[in-house]
Amino acid sequence: MIQILKITTGKKRFLPLLLLGDEQESMIDRYLEKGEMFALYDGGLKTVAVVSKEPKRVYELKNLATDPVFRRKGYGRKMIEYLLAYYHGRGRLFTVGTGAGSSNVQFYEKCGFTVSHTVPGFFTDNYDHPIVEDGVTITDMVYLQREL
Ligand SMILES: CC(C)(COP(=O)(O)OP(=O)(O)OC[C@H]1O[C@@H](n2cnc3c(N)ncnc32)[C@H](O)[C@@H]1OP(=O)(O)O)[C@@H](O)C(=O)NCCC(=O)NCCS
Numbered sequence: 001m002i003q004i005l006k007i008t009t010g011k012k013r014f015l016p017l018l019l020l021g022d023e024q025e026s027m028i029d030r031y032l033e034k035g036e037m038f039a040l041y042d043g044g045l046k047t048v049a050v051v052s053k054e055p056k057r058v059y060e061l062k063n064l065a066t067d068p069v070f071r072r073k074g075y076g077r078k079m080i081e082y083l084l085a086y087y088h089g090r091g092r093l094f095t096v097g098t099g100a101g102s103s104n105v106q107f108y109e110k111c112g113f114t115v116s117h118t119v120p121g122f123f124t125d126n127y128d129h130p131i132v133e134d135g136v137t138i139t140d141m142v143y144l145q146r147e148l
Helices: 011-021 075-087 104-110 122-126
Strands: 002-007 036-042 044-054 058-066 093-099 114-119 131-133 136-138 141-147
Touching: 002 075, 011 036, 011 044, 011 058, 036 075, 044 075, 058 075, 075 093, 093 104, 104 114, 104 141
Parallel strands: 058 093
Antiparallel strands: 002 036, 036 044, 044 058, 093 141, 114 141, 131 136
């Protein structure tokens, strides 16, 4: 049975999974305590997500990661659907930023998001090491959004 729990204490115990969604711990620390965390269990832990409240009734997905052994089984999409339902009525927009050129963009598009804009140099400006996805060094952040 799939269960999604809101996690309010001991968030750092999810760090191994969180680091798959965001490679640098100092960046995770910027949103972890204030953000709302959710964990999807199906037997064991499968997917974790962190969402922050932004100005203008926007909620932003700051971190999303599925255990590598259990990817492409629908857990990521389940989490997104849960979050859209959870924040429906609380905000106007649900947004996410991810590496421009990474395959995550396709995942979010499959989940109904559309590209809104790009922040050039986000990864080179904010991370202390190169972020490589699918063999490509990521420099820009692309934002996608869905109405709530
Ligand atoms: C992105 C991520 C969370 C997706 O989780 P998941 O549990 O594998 O996703 P799902 O199985 O629910 O996939 C939903 C759909 O997206 C597709 N999809 C998933 N990952 C994809 C990818 N990397 N590229 C293209 N399509 C992808 C699936 O095939 C599925 O499509 P379908 O419904 O047509 O079969 C997971 O790959 C992950 O943890 N990646 C590493 C961390 C990361 O980069 N997170 C994003 C931070 S912004």
